[in-house]
Amino acid sequence: MHVFSRSILKVLLSVLVAALVLAVACGPAATPTPTPAPTPIPTATPTKVPPTPTPIPTPTATPTPIATATPTAPMPEAKPRYGGILKVVPQGGIKFLDPHATGAIVTGYVGRNVYEQMFTLNSKYEIRPQLVDTWQTSADGKTWTFKLRAGLKFHNGDPLRVEDVIASVVREASLNPMTRGFFRDFTAVPDNFTAAFQKVDDLTFKLQLTKPSSYLLVVMAQPDPYMASVMPPSIYSIKVGEPVKEAIGTGPWKFVEWVPGSRLVLERWADYKSRPEPSDFLAGGHTVYLDRLEVVEIPDHASRVSALKTGEVQYLDDFNLALGKTLAGTAGITVLKVQDGHMGVFSFNHAAPPFNNKLARQAVAYGAGVERVMTTTVGDPSWWKECPFFLHCGTVWSENAMGAGKQIQTLKGNLPKARELVKQAGVEGARVRIFAAQDMVWMPDGALVMREILEDIGFKAEVVAVDWATQVARGPTGEGFEASMSFTNFANGVDPLGYDGVVKSPFVSGWPDPGDKATAVRRKFMEATDFKQQIEAVRQLDEIHWDELPILKVGMFFPPRAYRNEVKGIKNYLFPLFFDVWLER
């Protein structure tokens, strides 16, 4: 009987401990965040119209419109109105607030809303100034002079200084391999990037390069991964790698709070100094009509859809594709196909057989018919497209430099040719373990269809279910797998040097770049001073890609976004943006 008494005592004590913990937990942390009082309607501060931009030899414009599938423009009679709270569900949880230090796309909710950069992109992916007013290059193309817009302030009230811009650019360059590579190659003191900058006056500074390059503005306008966000000293002085708990920028949204695993809250910054040009994607002037933006984490995709239907949230970004298709046609809800979507990626382990053999990799490229992969994983052809190019399709690069892959990657695939290559490579019956992160969308399905294809062309394939953290960690080690499944977002297709097959992402597992072929062409691209030279370099990179196949891109698919129809002004851009967006009621 005493055992029972002891159990009762334990239960009572457990409840007592729990009650005490609850009392503590219900303390300050439970304080609700007050709804801000209505702020005055911000009026766009007139700014000097910048002079005709000095030549930017970076024709990154895409001649094609971005989104055509779904009508997204507000109704003609709709008139913007101020006020309201917009609740948005991002594609995944926000894990880190430092846009300099992470390539995680969800950190862009901070990077694109709270911060601004020296340059940014318009909807045609052309480079446009953001914090910069005017800029010019010297006759030899080596000295760049930038003048900042006057009167800009951070959200903490401090004025934007030249020193802040320089320190922010240098900090980002120390973390972003692409920017760092550029500064090492094009400045005189490779280990001290700051030495390349020179302050002229409170608004002007110079950057001295050792040789001319148009790539400078590309790295400064990088929208993702990594953003050259301009920060005040309290943020940029945080040691690289240390977590950042808040965000202070010059952008139209002011950081209010971040509750990890729950929500990020931003509010309209009344003192935002908008550019005078019309809003165009990230570029131009922006008006924030909403009082508040709440980025709410809902881990389960079905629950996200239910919350959208009931109006508890008003916008879903990049959620489960199958649910997106079922949501289409629901009254009061608009579903968008993000045309500048994702690219499915089948990555090879180059450190081990069979894919350390180029012929084996080519066999997979011939065998993996885009239609088979995409019909199985995505379904309806209106949600995917073929793209036999090393970058995403839909940019000036794909329009002008695509070609090498057309004979290799086809809609139907070429199984006889693939089998023949497998035999030639001497890898018939070789074991292929495909890593597939089960906690990610698309990847498990992609791995299953690729397993079938590999079996069909002569490999002995199996899918290894792992979690994303394991897949990411194992990639660089090359242990325990021969291939892995993933996808990459469109932002990687905007800058040809952001191509993940060449920067040796975890999935590539050390593609050796034999003879530094790709490295030499990348340098050529950075040194290019006109569009023709750039296109030629991109064409060569595409050729190297289809010959070497560091990774195999298996087709593009369009992730869905959805919003309630009371949200007006939504555009179907590469990233979800909430400037110039308002609530009808």
Add this chain to the structure above:
Amino acid sequence: MQAYILRRVLMSLLVIFMVGVITFAIMHIVPGDPVAMLIGVEGGYDKETVDRMRHTLGLDKPTYRQFLDWFGGIFSGNLGTSIFTGHSVLELLGPRLEPSISLAIMGLTLAVIIGVPMGILAAWNANTWIDRAVMVFAVLGYSIPGFWLGFMFIWLLAVKLPLFPVMGYVPLSQGLLPFLRSLTLPAVTIAIAFIALIARMTRSSMLEVLREDYIRTARAKGLPERVIMVRHAFRPASIPVLTIIGLAFALAVTGVVVTETVFSIPGTGRLVVDAVSRRDFPVIQGVMMLVATAYVMVNLVVDVVYAYLDPRIRY
């Protein structure tokens, strides 16, 4: 007595130390790299950046050194700091405990209110259709996956009949009604399984007690069946039920991650699962240590108090 208490305290410290060692070892043995997760794959795996971040975070130190740093910090009240958010484990856990404990209390209250009478009813009517109906419900309730039940509740009671919210948690400080509304569906979802468990346990415990001699004596004395059931049979039968409730409470606080995910409740279960998925070592280790320490301390206090109350007890 003092020697006994000292022995128990030392044993408890050893258990806590072993929990720390095992948790730390497991997290460092399984594949996964927090820095790789932090940088994100879209940025490419840049060894130089990775090495710098590792150095800043102290992840380039020898494993034993990392363990000593972490474990040493515990004695000064520092359970660790999240690699990703920069918040201390206590800062992260504090706001998560409120929704988890509230959910556990509400779910278990429902479970007890419904499960115990169901068990008594089944025992009272053993081997009749009532007993079988209760047991069918119990088997079903325990077998139905929580996520499916959650989705069904959402579909029916939040989407079709908008009575409750689909997601989120409203703290009690924002009003009793919104608090109760936000917790009703998840609480009912976890309660269904616990009702089944409690009803089964109550029934079997009651049946055991009903076979005791003193129950037969009470019946022979002519006491009403209701009095026998409630006063004489249920009281002793409730002890194992209470034990189950205690265990269920602990489970509900830390282990209902599926329910928390479906209803988007930022509780402790999701905190741990999120930390595991991105290999946020300090958070996982800190939470595990805290939970383990709470369990060990409760056991220690119970053992000591019981030894004090009953001098015959010596382990």
